[in-house]
Amino acid sequence: DAGVIQSPRHEVTEMGQEVTLRCKPISGHNSLFWYRQTMMRGLELLIYFNNNVPIDDSGMPEDRFSAKMPNASFSTLKIQPSEPRDSAVYFCASSLVRGSYEQYFGPGTRLTVT
């Protein structure tokens, strides 16, 4: 079975540009999580969805960040406009809501904003 799929794997963009990160969770999983990892702040939960509904977006840093999950097999994290301090690795993870609770992570998207 395919794991969590993220695209792109690497993104380099200029400050002010819009960035869209994509995630396809594991088939059958109904929870999806977006994380950001930096050296300074470690692993941070940005937002998570249950059954396509956003449950907790308290980790979203500011209004420049938005996330959607239009269906069970696709989610996006958008940054508009991007800033250099957004440079980080962004991970998507999925799990079962009522199951074993472990989250399976995608390979991450390394975002560099210049």
Place this chain on the structure above:
Amino acid sequence: AQKVTQAQTEISVVEKEDVTLDCVYETRDTTYYLFWYKQPPSGELVFLIRRNSFDEQNEISGRYSWNFQKSTSSFNFTITASQVVDSAVYFCALTSTGANSKLTFGKGITLSVRP
């Protein structure tokens, strides 16, 4: 509130040494799950093990073993006869059960295994 503390930030050992990574957690829940994840230099986060709060049996998988003790709120991870490929950042995590559960991660321990 839940909290996971990994007091060790960096550990360096020589190959074939045994090493224990400590994890201490705080939760008010009676039912919860504990996890360990590995993040090798390539960057992906790999799930290693899950343990629920009702199962205090130690787990062994090859060179890896885990010791869960509710009395001390600890879930420690031991690598026996470490190898260079064990070099990675290791995260301990905790979640309650329920529909809106989410993982609380520790800050991670960077393990370097030298040849």
